[in-house]
Amino acid sequence: MKDQLIQAVIDNKDSISYINLNENNQYLGxxxxxxxxxxxxxxxxxxxxxxxxxxxxxxxxxxxxxxxxxxxxxxxxxxxxxxxxxxxxxxxxxxxxxxxxxxxxxxxxxxxxxxxxxxxxxxxxxxxxxxxxxxxxxxNWNMIKEKLELSALKNDYLIFIRYIATLDGLGARQNRMRIKIPLILRELRCQQIYPDIPGELCCVPDERVKAASKALGIKLPSVNSIDGLFKASAVIYKHFKDLYDIPLFAYEDLKPAFV
DNA sequence: AGTTTCCATTAGTGCGTATT
DNA sequence: AATACGCACTAATGGAAACT
Known part of the structure; x- marks a missing residue:
């Protein structure tokens, strides 16, 4: 099932807008x-x-x-x-x-x-x-950049993560941003801005991804804290490597292609 | 027993769409 | 035009289960 899904991602890379794979089927972000x-x-x-x-x-x-x-x-x-x-x-x-x-x-x-x-x-x-x-x-732009650079310098992206997760107003209304933090890290990794960002920090367990995981029988830790978020991210990365959460995100869109 | 982790649910928001 | 309903989505709960 999982391998079928990955194959479907590759087969449909030209028809689904957000599946950006190069000729070697590596995800480009x-x-x-x-x-x-x-x-x-x-x-x-x-x-x-x-x-x-x-x-x-x-x-x-x-x-x-x-x-x-x-x-x-x-x-x-x-x-x-x-x-x-x-x-x-x-x-x-x-x-x-x-x-x-x-x-x-x-x-x-x-x-x-x-x-x-x-x-x-x-x-x-x-x-x-x-x-x-x-x-x-x-x-907060200067501080955001500082935290990123410091994270890269110390090779500890938790510095950045903890900072960005405490800024009020980046989520809905006055809420904070949480589950899209891995998106930021993934894009920075994919474009080789900070290529040493671990892939385990780069998968987004949003609603679509969680639903697809469930359907595939992949158990994700619950995402009710920053800690849980990155545990889930790591599980997704373990399964899909440098395709990140894309196969799971695409699950519903790809269903016609492999069911 | 006390703490951490997990899980399902709830609240919340603004929108699109259908109904009146 | 106004109202009502449903959807897409996330953050934050609170209680259960799983650990020290």
């Missing part, structure tokens, strides 16, 4: 290619060597920590990139943030209209609490 085509005909992606794009990785993770379909987070990140709204200064300005929130529905519709490629399952919408989170990231 979610942000390597959103499969969204921007108006200038460039493909939407994040090059994490660039600071603006690194910033947007945190925006993606935070947006994805909100409730709602994942496409909302993908398009929100795309919107900020396409309109170059990743400059920190913008997000210190409450007036700017207010205006963004006021225009959110228009902007959501607009970015979907001017892009091609990915088709959202549901109508794309930008939650109002996305914007405050971007401000939180902006205001």
């Amino acid at each position: 979610w942000t390597y290619d959103f499969n969204i085509i921007l108006p200038n005909n460039n493909k939407m992606c994040l090059d994490l060597r660039q600071e603006g794009d690194l910033f947007l990785l945190f925006v993606l993770a935070s947006s994805w920590s909100k409730t709602g379909p994942w496409e909302n987070a993908a398009f929100f990140t795309t919107y900020l990139k396409a309109s170059r709204k990743f400059e920190l200064d913008l997000w210190y300005d409450d007036g700017f943030v207010k205006k963004e929130i006021a225009n959110k529905d228009v902007k959501a519709a607009e970015i979907v209209k001017i892009c091609s490629g990915l088709i959202s399952r549901k109508k794309v919408s930008f939650r109002s609490d996305l914007y405050a989170s971007v401000s939180v990231i902006a205001r």
